[in-house]
Amino acid sequence: MAVAPFALLPLLGGSLRRHRLRLAFTIASILIAFLLFGLLAAVRNALTAGVEVAGQDRLITTNKVSIIQGMPRAYFTRIGSLAAVRRSASLNWFGGIYQDPHVQLVVFAVSDAYFDIYRDLQLGPAGLATWRADRTGAIVGDGIAKRYGWKVGDTVPMKSNIYRRKDGAGAWPVKITAIYHSENQDPNTVFLHYAYYNETVTFGVDSVGWVISQLKDPTTVETTSRAVDAMFANSRTETKTSTEKAVAQSFANQIGNIGAILTFVVSAVFFAMLLVTANTMAQSVRERTPELAVLKTLGFTDNAVLTLVLAESLLVTLVGGVLGLGTATLATAALGASLKSFLPFFQIPPLAYLQAALYVLALGVAAGVVPAVAAMRLQIVTALRTS
Amino acid sequence: MDGPLVEVRGLTKEYRRGDEVVPVLAGLDLSIARGDYVALMGPSGSGKSTLLNLLGGLDQPTAGEIRIDGVSIGELGSNELAAWRARSVGFIFQMYNLLPVLTAEQNVELPLLLTSLSKPERLARARAALALVGLSDRARHRPRELSGGQEQRVGIARAIVTDPLLLLCDEPTGDLDRKAGDAVLDLFDALNREAGKTIVMVTHDPRAAARARRILHLEKGVLAREEG
Numbered sequence: 001m002a003v004a005p006f007a008l009l010p011l012l013g014g015s016l017r018r019h020r021l022r023l024a025f026t027i028a029s030i031l032i033a034f035l036l037f038g039l040l041a042a043v044r045n046a047l048t049a050g051v052e053v054a055g056q057d058r059l060i061t062t063n064k065v066s067i068i069q070g071m072p073r074a075y076f077t078r079i080g081s082l083a084a085v086r087r088s089a090s091l092n093w094f095g096g097i098y099q100d101p102h103v104q105l106v107v108f109a110v111s112d113a114y115f116d117i118y119r120d121l122q123l124g125p126a127g128l129a130t131w132r133a134d135r136t137g138a139i140v141g142d143g144i145a146k147r148y149g150w151k152v153g154d155t156v157p158m159k160s161n162i163y164r165r166k167d168g169a170g171a172w173p174v175k176i177t178a179i180y181h182s183e184n185q186d187p188n189t190v191f192l193h194y195a196y197y198n199e200t201v202t203f204g205v206d207s208v209g210w211v212i213s214q215l216k217d218p219t220t221v222e223t224t225s226r227a228v229d230a231m232f233a234n235s236r237t238e239t240k241t242s243t244e245k246a247v248a249q250s251f252a253n254q255i256g257n258i259g260a261i262l263t264f265v266v267s268a269v270f271f272a273m274l275l276v277t278a279n280t281m282a283q284s285v286r287e288r289t290p291e292l293a294v295l296k297t298l299g300f301t302d303n304a305v306l307t308l309v310l311a312e313s314l315l316v317t318l319v320g321g322v323l324g325l326g327t328a329t330l331a332t333a334a335l336g337a338s339l340k341s342f343l344p345f346f347q348i349p350p351l352a353y354l355q356a357a358l359y360v361l362a363l364g365v366a367a368g369v370v371p372a373v374a375a376m377r378l379q380i381v382t383a384l385r386t387s
Numbered sequence: 388m389d390g391p392l393v394e395v396r397g398l399t400k401e402y403r404r405g406d407e408v409v410p411v412l413a414g415l416d417l418s419i420a421r422g423d424y425v426a427l428m429g430p431s432g433s434g435k436s437t438l439l440n441l442l443g444g445l446d447q448p449t450a451g452e453i454r455i456d457g458v459s460i461g462e463l464g465s466n467e468l469a470a471w472r473a474r475s476v477g478f479i480f481q482m483y484n485l486l487p488v489l490t491a492e493q494n495v496e497l498p499l500l501l502t503s504l505s506k507p508e509r510l511a512r513a514r515a516a517l518a519l520v521g522l523s524d525r526a527r528h529r530p531r532e533l534s535g536g537q538e539q540r541v542g543i544a545r546a547i548v549t550d551p552l553l554l555l556c557d558e559p560t561g562d563l564d565r566k567a568g569d570a571v572l573d574l575f576d577a578l579n580r581e582a583g584k585t586i587v588m589v590t591h592d593p594r595a596a597a598r599a600r601r602i603l604h605l606e607k608g609v610l611a612r613e614e615g
Contacts, residue, residue: 011486011489011497014486014488014489014493015488017488018487018488290484291484291486291487294480294484294486295497296469297443297445297472297478297484298472298473298478298497298498298501298545299469299470299471299472299473299474299498299501300469300473300501301465301466301469301470302465302466302469303466380440380445380446381440381445381446384445384480384484
């Protein structure tokens, strides 16, 4: 006679209420495991978001020695003249500071074509035209604009923690000419005119940090990147050209193999949780041996008893998992606001929720399977004798 | 169905302790009519509880056959045996064996979870069984909030709620004082006389045994004598 699973609910609830303190500690341990999982998933998402959105048809050329070493500006022109390149743009790290010297802003000096390459930065044709027409113009993300209350038309003093002005002035007055919005790019970046930057800095004049090339045909990335590097081989400044995705991945890897770290930490925590939960379940089943024998006496089948114990284990991990991931979601939302300038994509990705659901299932089954099988195999007469 | 409810032929049960074989029942034959009330007596180790467990399908005999209401229970598989137990047998234990986390009503409802009855139907039956044992006012109490006698009456309600053919009672008054024990025995009398339930009761207590229609004395795994 099969038992409807919901019919086991009163038994399940009763079993779980038996040792409330022990149950609370077990759930708290699982909660912490899933909280950690959620936070690490958010960190990984933040650090690798650039990799995910990187274009397949874009190449980035940097100095072969280091990305902080510049390249002659002429490289930008020569790369742009290659037949396979549709358009190219240059990018220089400015090291921006606004008001608080301890808060580093993401500020780049870019050439005009930059916004033709990154069309997902939505700022409208009027905004782009205004920026192009004004040498001191700046295009800012809606995130940073909101944070500092900037509006189009405002002029703000931008300092740099790298460069000084030739004229000795402390800051670059920049006029907000457009505010961009993007679904997948950092909303906290400030873009200045390369020309404005280049004519005012005391060093690094006529050099560029990165050259971004958009190709006519994405299938030519391999040959074009080799052609670019070959063009500057054996010169004073050799180059390294990679796809945007590879560069973004390389940035992420500088912090470490985030995926491996995450896997290691999460595995260790989950293994510990497995032991804790399995121990709780084993203890719970041991204490209830006579009761399980009574259930079998009353006609509950071996499979029903197995289901009961497994369901109990799954319910404990489910509650812990939901609470843990829920806490992680709230924590990332709360922390995300303050980390926005450094980690704009500090949020738990949808895939991590799916992974967590699978972990809940795996942890529940793994922790419950041994005691459940023991309960299933229980000999009624022997077990009743222990009551 | 005509004929005896319980037929036992050549029932043998041996336990193994390492290389040693310990005989408990040695080729026992027994017949119990429908509506009978049988007390099993005998010294410790005589095989009374083992016989009760075998009659309830809780244990497997080494040899022999048990037929209950025409069903040879030794031929049933594990799941079939569980279903048969749920349908045909009510168990009453010395230590009551109620689930401490459930209320009296939920304990009584427990065997009905294995039926196709709806929740309201299950509750109605559980309440009727509790009313029959005089514990309607204790339905929401948990076992620790009940006296021993009340716990045993809840145990009886749980045993009869599915209206089984056979009630198997293992020392049902063994842990009760005289008054509570008498109340339980009165219930058995009523169940046997008024509801026609067939009862097999293991007991050491001659007063309890005296309530039965037949008293069977077991010694060293065989029926030594019969009274009644």
